[in-house]
Amino acid sequence: MNIKCPCCKNMTxxxxxxxxxxxxxxxxxxxxxxxxxxxxxxxxxxELAMPSETDDDSWLLS
Ligand SMILES: [Zn+2]
Structure with missing residues (x-):
């Protein structure tokens, strides 16, 4: 079975x-x-740099 390497996308x-x-x-x-x-x-x-980002996500979900 051939798959794509998740890292370099070569077939392996x-x-x-x-x-x-x-x-x-x-x-x-x-x-x-x-x-x-x-x-x-x-x-x-x-999280330290952008503390509001996760807050915005939970606000949109609720
Ligand atoms: Zn690879």
Whole structure:
């Protein structure tokens, strides 16, 4: 089964032989993990910079 690597969008094989699935390579797996870490790190910074953004969202939903 062929899938697209979520990181670089290259086609890769989704099988037990691909140790890095759903990624095409160790590089992409590492890149994605780094992106996640960066995302988690960025959230508190955004809340500090724009405290009203989340408030606006909950106001629109309710
Ligand atoms: Zn990739």
């Amino acid at each position: 094989i989704y099988s037990p032989e691909n140790l890095f699935r759903p990624f095409c390579s160790k590089r992409c797996q590492t890149m994605d993990t780094a992106a996640w870490a960066e995302e988690e790190y960025r959230i508190p910074t955004q």
